[in-house]
Amino acid sequence: IRIIEARGFKVDNSSLTGESEPQSRSPEFTNDNPLETKNLAFFSTNAVEGTAKGVVICCGDQTVMGRIAGLASGLDTGETPIAKEIHHFIHLITGVAVFLGVTFFVIAFILGYHWLDAVIFLIGIIVANVPEGLLATVTVCLTLTAKRMASKNCLVKNLEAVETLGSTSTICSDKTGTLTQNRMTVAHMWFDNQIIDADTTEDQSGLQYDRTSPGFKALAKIATLCNRA
Helix, strand or coil, rough: EEEEEEEEEEEEEECCCCCCCCECCCCCCCCCCCCCCCCCCCCCCCCEEEEEEEEEEEEEEEEEHHHHHHHHHHCCCCHHHHHHHHHHHHHHHHHHHHHHHHHHHHHHHHCCCCCHHHHHHHHHHHCCCCCCCCCHHHHHHHHHHHHHHHHCCCCCCCCCCHHHHHHHCCCCCCCCCCCCCCCCCCCEEEEEEEEEEECCCCCCCCCCCCCCHHHHHHHHHHHCCCCCC
């Protein structure tokens, strides 16, 4: 959206740029980079302050988020290491089964068996070498591994990723929202002339400190009056 009128308008671009602080928007063109100029607001971002009017200049796949989604959907993921190993194993077993089947077929003819019995030998040898339990065994092993990872607060959506993760040397990940919560958290406080470790647990059941001291009460009052909540 191209901004044509704004009054104290700010947007949250963290979903695109990772910026945790709201960015001001106005009708002025300030930069050639669309992500940096102040007269554009983007799809999938949130308006956090003020009001504005604008004209839609791009929609659908032409938006920044649409182009990102197009790039993500067009990636060729390729085969996982375990899929390559399974395919190689299946090709090997198939070759061995066909070789043994043909060998027994020829031996049956040499020994004077009826051609129908020789064909039955051929089919029986090939079918006997089919690894019917391979898929179930691999699935059970990956499921058990995913269950163990879930107990350590690691959610696995794709079972094949369990084996791939074991052979991974480098992980490239977006920090904001993936490794962090995209919000600032107080880790230390200074009052009563000393640095105190803050309680960063969700239920506030971690570190304890004297909440009745005059220094903490003054700090809590200042923090309450000087926040934007």
